[in-house]
Amino acid sequence: MQTLYDKLWQGHIVHEESDKPDEMALVYIDRHLVHEVTSPQAFEGLRIAGRKPWRLDSILAVADHNVPTTERSHGITDPISRLQVDTLDQNCEDLGITEFKMTDLRQGIVHVVGPEQGATLPGMTVVCGDSHTSTHGAFACLAFGIGTSEVEHVLATQCLLLKKAKSMQILVEGNLGPGVTAKDIALAIIGKIGTAGGNGYVIEFAGNAIRELSMEARMTICNMAIEGGSRAGMIAVDETTIDYIKGRPFAPRGDLWERATTYWRTLKSDEGAAFDRVVTLDAAQIKPQVTWGTSPEMVTTIDGRVPDPAQVTDTVKRHDMENALKYMGLTPNLPISEIYLDKIFIGSCTNSRIEDLRAAAVVVRGRHIAANIKLAMVVPGSGLVKRQAEEEGLDKVFRDAGFEWREPGCSMCLAMNDDRLSAGERCASTSNRNFEGRQGPGGRTHLVSPAMAAAAAVAGHFVDVREIY
């Protein structure tokens, strides 16, 4: 009896020292996604060593981190950002790598683009020089982020040296309440296991609450696996997976489609397969989540309060909490619903897909952002998501409500382009990291779902989105 992870692992071993099962194995990589920030040094290394990419058709490149989200026809103004994007363009052109350039309709955040194009297919090993590669695990892939040396290693050999991780099953059973979304499940899980809880593990998310989620929502959950410390998260294949892939540009067709789907349907853990650790959550108990600190595990529910470090006995933990509260400018015991905001960011590879934009639009439709909100922005995950949203009239809903409607990219998720918080500014963000300075030096980030971010935009402070519906 095998877990899904066992199956994916075993199916990709090129070489292992058979007498030493604990040693590293050489694992084959099917899909290599590339973006501008973590690749230039890898391409340079390849060039210096006189090597060529092993398999060009496994690589898909797109610039996302540095690209501006405003009018693009004049290019990128920041010369350093421009150099990085130009370097990617040049490397792809020189080597013959498929790239969606900045002005291509298909351009967007690499983790939105891969699945949208059908470039992420079940059973694949997927890597990218980016920790949120875990997103692609929603398609029953073994997908994980790698460093630049490993990017070079995959380019040169199509393989990676890896050690098998332990396995964790996270079972979410029961029915989610209205207004509670995949983002809330993800934050609730991290609140439970901690940001280091998944270190050394690969997580499989299962249970009926997970099976009932759309692919977009499953991607949100797997995306956040890394915030729980796990390099890879995954979900078994079912009809939802297969329906999503059908007809996408990189997906197989005709006879190959039949063959592929027959195989894909085997990509699930066998009944009774053993995991090293099992964690269970009751979906019905999950409420909308809001982070109050500088780590995704510093999270509570919308009806909760900012915790009081004085109540914590562990000195390291208390110290961390005090630091976090100081940075966040919050006082202990303040009700979450009394936290007022300056900016709202709806976007990032966690929550910038069409379903996320729809969920936010439902809340803001016919309403307007509060007077204290200096900026509310929606940044679609890709050009295609943007077009779809415009066809549905969502851009108008957001604009009428006072939101800015932007071009696709990572944007204020990490503030490498011009979109950022100023020191002291407080933001409700649908992204995945609330680290110090993540959205701009001195900026204060609260992670929430798209619906909760939209509700906060309208109210000016956090509110329970379930009361707005």
Add this chain to the structure above:
Amino acid sequence: MVAPLDRANIDTDAIIPKQFLKSIKRSGFGQNLFDEWRYLDHGEPGMDSSKRTLNPDFILNQLRYQGAQILLARSNFGCGSSREHAPWALQDYGFRVVIAPSFADIFFSNCFKIGLLPIVLGTDSIDRIFSEVDSTEGYALTVNLEDQTVTTPCGEICSFDTDPFRRHCLLNGLDEISLTLQHMDKIIAFEQRRRTEQPWLFK
């Protein structure tokens, strides 16, 4: 010599803030290690760091820790992004070893790729070393990778574990890509089989 950084969950954004990730080079990140904690002004790429104001309260800025090659920290060090710029920055600053009770997975494996050694020690040993570092100026540890031991000034020995393959590569300065390419025949054979069994994965 050891420099202590008494915090848990030190993330890669803290180690090297993203504005410095715009570089297309591998070197020069050391001056921006822990940039937001280390300087009082806001750092941008291209600034002359010798002209910036250091934060006197940041521990690594204290005179007694200048030239340290070992960084001591708390659990889950290096969590966050996959940026190899984080180990590059630590190494470029002068660190050769990071000791913590636990590390984030991607950061941990990135360190080995560039020859920075992450060492996991038990919380008790770490607690003790933290207090000894604090009370002893010039506190130094001896790290022996071959024997996998850390020895304190008073002769106490803590053992740690490393993967044999990674240790071998680190000790001999081996290039992993060349090692992998020794298995070229196997990679080709695997790929051929895959092409027949799952042709939809190939163009």
